[in-house]
Structure formats: C-alpha cells, structure tokens
Amino acid sequence: xxxxxxxxxxxxxxxxxxxxxxxxxxxxxxxxxxxxxxxxxxxxxxxxxxxxxxxxxxxxxxxxxxxxxxxxxxxxxxxxxxxxxxxxxxxxxxxxxxxxxxxxxxxxxxxxxxxxxxxxxxxxxxxxxxxxxxxxxxxxxxxxxxxxxxxxxxxxxxxxxxxxxxxxxxxxxxxxxxxxxxxxxxxxxxxxxxxxxxxxxxxxxxxxxxxxxxxxxxxxx
Numbered sequence: 639x640x641x642x643x644x645x646x647x648x649x650x651x652x653x654x655x656x657x658x659x660x661x662x663x664x665x666x667x668x669x670x671x672x673x674x675x676x677x678x679x680x681x682x683x684x685x686x687x688x689x690x691x692x693x694x695x696x697x698x699x700x701x702x703x704x705x706x707x708x709x710x711x712x713x714x715x716x717x718x719x720x721x722x723x724x725x726x727x728x729x730x731x732x733x734x735x736x737x738x739x740x741x742x743x744x745x746x747x748x749x750x751x752x753x754x755x756x757x758x759x760x761x762x763x764x765x766x767x768x769x770x771x772x773x774x775x776x777x778x779x780x781x782x783x784x785x786x787x788x789x790x791x792x793x794x795x796x797x798x799x800x801x802x803x804x805x806x807x808x809x810x811x812x813x814x815x816x817x818x819x820x821x822x823x824x825x826x827x828x829x830x831x832x833x834x835x836x837x838x839x840x841x842x843x844x845x846x847x848x849x850x851x852x853x854x855x856x857x858x859x
Contacts, residue, residue, distance in 0.1 A: 778839030
C-alpha cells in the first residue's frame with residue numbers, strides 16, 4: 639500500500655515527502671510602501687486670485703495719494719490766480735541780473751516761467767495720481783515710484799516756495815501746500831508698505847503671468 643500511495647502522489651504531480659497541493663500555502667507578495675509625491679505644489683488658481691478683494695490698507699493709501707495730489711493741484715491753481723504777481727516778480731528778478739534786457743523779452747520769458755512753474759507741478763501731480771491708480775490695481779513696483787514722485791514734488795515745492803517767498807501770502811500758501819502734501823504722502827507710503835497690504839501686490843505679480851500664458855496658448859491654437 640505504501641508503494642501505491644507514493645505512486646499516486648507522483649501521478650498527482652506532488653513530490654514524495656512533500657505535502658499535497660491542497661495543503662501548501664499560497665505564495666505571498668509584500669506590498670511596497672508608497673513613494674513620496676514629487677509633484678510640485680500647485681499655486682492657487684487665477685480665478686481665486688481674481689476674486690480676492692482689495693485690502694482696506696491699499697484703499698486707504700489710494701485715498702491719501704489722491705488727497706496729496708489734490709493739495710498740489712490746489713497750490714497750482716492758486717498760482718494761476720496770482721499770475722500777474724508771479725509774472726511781475728520774475729521780471730524784477732531778471733532785471734536784477736541784467737538790466738539791459740529788452741522789456742518785451744523779459745515779458746515773454748516771465749510768461750514762459752509762470753507757465754513752466756505751474757505746468758511742472760500739474761505734470762508731477764498727474765504722474766503721481768496715475769501711479770497711485772496702478773498701485774491700487776496690485777502693481778507692486780509702483781510703490782517705489784510713488785516714493786520717488788513724492789520726494790520730487792516735495793523738493794520742487796520747496797524750491798518754488800523759496801523763490802516766491804518775497805510775495806508774502808502766496809509763498810505761505812505754497813509752503814503750506816508742500817507741508818500738507820508731505821504729510822499725506824508719508825501716511826500713504828506707510829499704509830501701502832504695511833504687512834496687511836503685501837498679499838495684494840503678490841497677487842498682482844501672479845495674475846499677469848498667468849494671463850500671458852493663457853494668451854500664448856490661444857495664439858498657438
């Protein structure tokens with residue numbers, strides 16, 4: 639019987655001395671641990687950035703820049719209302735330097751001088767207001783240009799105030815306007831550089847890049 643059993647085992651495909659196929663355990667495979675993800679972190683979508691509301695500090699800064707610009711324009715308007723006095727003052731200054739100059743030439747030079755003094759002030763005010771508008775849109779680089787424009791307006795205002803100091807009240811008006819502009823501009827600079835306003839300008843850096851990629855994809859297709 640033992641020989642018949644061994645032959646039967648060989649016939650069924652089992653080796654002698656080994657357990658039958660029904661009793662042999664199934665092979666097991668070890669599961670590999672998951673690999674850490676190497677995918678780059680996705681930044682927030684552009685739609686979410688577009689839905690971000692403007693911080694209060696940025697809005698306050700815009701209003702302060704607007705008020706400081708209005709101070710410059712009011713001083714320029716005051717200069718236009720005193721056109722004749724400024725004109726005569728410039729003629730007197732020119733005669734002190736050269737008394738042999740033709741009166742008609744002095745008159746034309748004085749006209750150009752008054753227009754230049756008022757025109758430069760208006761130009762600087764318009765540039766500052768434009769930069770403030772772009773700052774409110776999230777363009778962070780305009781903050782430094784606003785600082786430069788405020789410094790230029792302050793220096794220019796001091797020069798004009800010094801030149802018009804002999805006119806009494808008009809010189810005081812210019813000096814007061816320069817001081818008011820400096821105070822408002824300083825407050826606006828502090829507001830737009832506070833930590834609460836910084837995310838708004840980071841948003842301004844991301845959105846134009848995504849828009850450029852989107853437009854490039856449209857042109858390719």
